[in-house]
Amino acid sequence: xxxxxxxxxxxxxxxxxxxxxxxxxxxxxxxxxxxxxxxxxxxxxxxxxxxxxxxxxxxxxxxxxxxxxxxxxxxxxxxxxxxxxxxxxxxxxxxxxxxxxxxxxxxxxxxxxxxxxxxxxxxxxxxxxxxxxxxxxxxxxx
Numbered sequence: 001x002x003x004x005x006x007x008x009x010x011x012x013x014x015x016x017x018x019x020x021x022x023x024x025x026x027x028x029x030x031x032x033x034x035x036x037x038x039x040x041x042x043x044x045x046x047x048x049x050x051x052x053x054x055x056x057x058x059x060x061x062x063x064x065x066x067x068x069x070x071x072x073x074x075x076x077x078x079x080x081x082x083x084x085x086x087x088x089x090x091x092x093x094x095x096x097x098x099x100x101x102x103x104x105x106x107x108x109x110x111x112x113x114x115x116x117x118x119x120x121x122x123x124x125x126x127x128x129x130x131x132x133x134x135x136x137x138x139x140x141x142x
Contacts, residue, residue: 006035010059013037020051032059043077052076052133071106074133093118093126114141 010032017026025046030039041055058070093116100111118124127142 007061008035010061013057013059015039015041016056017041017043017046018054018056020049020053025053050078071104073106076131076133076135078135093124095126 013030013032015028015030016024019025026041026043028039028041030037052074053076055073055075056070062069095116096114098113098115100113104110116124116126125142127140129140130138132138
């Protein structure tokens with residue numbers, strides 16, 4: 001869409017995980033206040049198989065202007081059986097990404113910062129890899 005500023009015209013954002021065959025595998029409703037909302041989309045109860053899924057977010061109001069107003073991002077799900085070859089710790093982390101401009105805009109490159117907060121409320125050092133929609137490594141981060 002042409003406008004990327006927050007709006008108070010919608011109070012609910014729909015966030016969906018769309019399977020490779022085009023079916024909505026998971027949908028969450030996020031409350032919007034003053035043009036902003038936050039929430040969590042978990043995948044434990046989703047019947048997953050390896051493939052390229054799409055993360056889609058939209059408001060009913062935004063769809064009045066066409067499908068291009070919906071946020072869409074392809075994501076690759078690998079190893080659906082849970083085996084990653086990496087030993088996991090029992091501690092959970094809150095991983096947050098922050099676009100340099102304050103907004104992620106579809107099809108525009110941006111610089112992202114991130115922070116990882118552990119269950120103890122403190123920052124933790126982490127490292128990982130970002131993959132393209134084709135499953136190719138794009139960049140490492142730490």
